[in-house]
Amino acid sequence: MDLTTLTYIVVGLSFALYIGIAIWAKASTTGEFYVAGKGVNPVVNGMATAADWMSAASFISMAGLIAFLGYGGSVYLMGWTGGYCLLAMLLAPYLRKYGKFTVPEFIGDRYYSKAARIVAVICLIFISFTYVAGQMRGVGIVFSRFLEVEILTGLIVGMGIVFIYAVLGGMKGITYTQVAQYCVLIVAYTIPAIFIAFQLTGNPLPQLAFGSTVNGTGEFMLERLNKVVTELGFLEYTTTNKSTIDIFAITAALMVGTAGLPHVIVRFFTVPKVRDARSSAGWALVFIALLYTTAPAVGAMARLNLTETIQTGEVGAEDGNLSYEERPDWMKRWESTGLLKFEDKNGDGRIQYYNDANKDFAAKATEYGWAGNELTVDRDIMVLANPEIAQLPNWVIALVAAGGIAAALSTAAGLLLVISSGVSHDLLKGTFTPDMTEGQELMAGRIAAAVAILIAGYLGYNPPGFVAQVVAFAFGLAASSLFPVIIMGIFSKKINREGAIAGMLTGLIFTMGYILAYKGVFFEPILANTPDNWLFGISPEGIGTVGMVLNFIVAFAVSKVTAEPPEHIQHMVEDIRVPKGASGAVDH
Amino acid sequence: MDEQSAAYWKRNVKLVASLTVIWFIVSYGFGILFVDALNSIEIAGFQLGFWFAQQGSIYVFVALIFVYVAKMNKLDREFDVHEDDD
Numbered sequence: 001m002d003l004t005t006l007t008y009i010v011v012g013l014s015f016a017l018y019i020g021i022a023i024w025a026k027a028s029t030t031g032e033f034y035v036a037g038k039g040v041n042p043v044v045n046g047m048a049t050a051a052d053w054m055s056a057a058s059f060i061s062m063a064g065l066i067a068f069l070g071y072g073g074s075v076y077l078m079g080w081t082g083g084y085c086l087l088a089m090l091l092a093p094y095l096r097k098y099g100k101f102t103v104p105e106f107i108g109d110r111y112y113s114k115a116a117r118i119v120a121v122i123c124l125i126f127i128s129f130t131y132v133a134g135q136m137r138g139v140g141i142v143f144s145r146f147l148e149v150e151i152l153t154g155l156i157v158g159m160g161i162v163f164i165y166a167v168l169g170g171m172k173g174i175t176y177t178q179v180a181q182y183c184v185l186i187v188a189y190t191i192p193a194i195f196i197a198f199q200l201t202g203n204p205l206p207q208l209a210f211g212s213t214v215n216g217t218g219e220f221m222l223e224r225l226n227k228v229v230t231e232l233g234f235l236e237y238t239t240t241n242k243s244t245i246d247i248f249a250i251t252a253a254l255m256v257g258t259a260g261l262p263h264v265i266v267r268f269f270t271v272p273k274v275r276d277a278r279s280s281a282g283w284a285l286v287f288i289a290l291l292y293t294t295a296p297a298v299g300a301m302a303r304l305n306l307t308e309t310i311q312t313g314e315v316g317a318e319d320g321n322l323s324y325e326e327r328p329d330w331m332k333r334w335e336s337t338g339l340l341k342f343e344d345k346n347g348d349g350r351i352q353y354y355n356d357a358n359k360d361f362a363a364k365a366t367e368y369g370w371a372g373n374e375l376t377v378d379r380d381i382m383v384l385a386n387p388e389i390a391q392l393p394n395w396v397i398a399l400v401a402a403g404g405i406a407a408a409l410s411t412a413a414g415l416l417l418v419i420s421s422g423v424s425h426d427l428l429k430g431t432f433t434p435d436m437t438e439g440q441e442l443m444a445g446r447i448a449a450a451v452a453i454l455i456a457g458y459l460g461y462n463p464p465g466f467v468a469q470v471v472a473f474a475f476g477l478a479a480s481s482l483f484p485v486i487i488m489g490i491f492s493k494k495i496n497r498e499g500a501i502a503g504m505l506t507g508l509i510f511t512m513g514y515i516l517a518y519k520g521v522f523f524e525p526i527l528a529n530t531p532d533n534w535l536f537g538i539s540p541e542g543i544g545t546v547g548m549v550l551n552f553i554v555a556f557a558v559s560k561v562t563a564e565p566p567e568h569i570q571h572m573v574e575d576i577r578v579p580k581g582a583s584g585a586v587d588h
Numbered sequence: 589m590d591e592q593s594a595a596y597w598k599r600n601v602k603l604v605a606s607l608t609v610i611w612f613i614v615s616y617g618f619g620i621l622f623v624d625a626l627n628s629i630e631i632a633g634f635q636l637g638f639w640f641a642q643q644g645s646i647y648v649f650v651a652l653i654f655v656y657v658a659k660m661n662k663l664d665r666e667f668d669v670h671e672d673d674d
Contacts, residue, residue: 078645581671
């Protein structure tokens, strides 16, 4: 059976599964639509959270990023896992005890202010749309490469599937499809990694193979990798050229941002008890760690494989480089997508892949007769091309396609749900039309989800040029706006309405302003995006950390000089601090 | 807040603070601030600082959450603020 047919079958089967679950788990009340009736088992919720959290970026892009950044890629590994400790210990149990439906609802109630709730909804919608556009794009790319259809067709199919289970099933449908999607994506991610680890080192566990000796050389993988990349003028794999303070700030912004992302927080509203919210965060991290400890191994192995496929012999030797005519089939296939490009700059018919931006290496390159780097590899293809590079059977390739789609769809659905509940529950029911019936609110939620899907699809098809630039926004905003006010709302009884609003706005405006100034989203950047221009040497990716600190300082200062929160709010804070008395699997 | 709840909350904050210190040391400490010093130690093919940044910190994160869960469940019972079993 050829690859395309097989991929159609595997992807088609996974879709049938998702739709089947959607029909089985149809939501009939707002409680089921927003928080799955608060009846989800903590382990199941952990798995759903893992799928919710691990997006197309985690599945498709992260290992590739690490492959080219080496140690510098650690910011994603620590940043996108460490936030779960904050969630488990500082947020999830208390928000679950509070027991309402959405994150802005908590902020509005705790700070006795509709304005605070609306600011929170605006942050939430902005963060979530930024994210969802990337997911839809990921679905389109997988479809166009593996199923050989137009990106638009792929998008429409993807939107249709999400539409069915998110609009029909709400949180309940999403929870159980996410469990299925987690299983698909983790199998798809680990199988190729295990095969490649075994081929390369004889040790099938990627986490261990990463530190084992490479077959036939007696050298440790990382040692060998450092050697082969530096011979070509690249930076040593286990080091970085980023400053320590920047690595620190980016990691912190990603960690805190993770803990402040509404679509992740809201998953902990779905479990029956406070203690389930705690353990559920632990299970989520177990399921996430399976992929996140595999990814750096995949990155290192992919970089080694790629480098040694092209640099077949000694660096500088006449026949040391791969001849273009003899390039493997996977390179030909990815060339046709434009994500892999070769340009024979010195006309020798061989591929030279090296760091031509390294001035110290330039003299050597000239001596070898090289006229510049000839191969451009889009880092996004590393995971998708991995099974082909390792010459694994076609069903593995088909599975990876289904895994990429599962990762993108599960995250998209979670994001769309928080957008729709932000509109129907916080804006309509909570603010503008409070006398809606439950049936009307449920209908409004479904319509909002449907409209959000259409907008997401449009953004995925016509990604505004700035999608890549605004990813820093999502984490920076979550870190600098939502996270601090939630934490202060739980751990301090004295932070009041004025303090919270002033803090959120300070964090928001500072972070947004800084990113806009260097990245120039709708206009040319005002300041050149280079390290010597940055405040304290912190890049726009890491500036959310500073925004968060400012938010805390301003909120405390303003609360000190204005009236204390009313008595009943202080009692509410006392109440959410103890587990006893949480409302169970009932509707409000 | 009565004395009992105040004591419970104090113990809770103390536990979270001590776990957060460990959380900080393995990631920001071993993985970032002291990475160069630790990289001079090599164990089984890994430079130690690099290993903490790309593997070790994640394992510790998982362990920290489960330690927190166990300790909190015990604390809840001790102060009789746990939820009913059903």
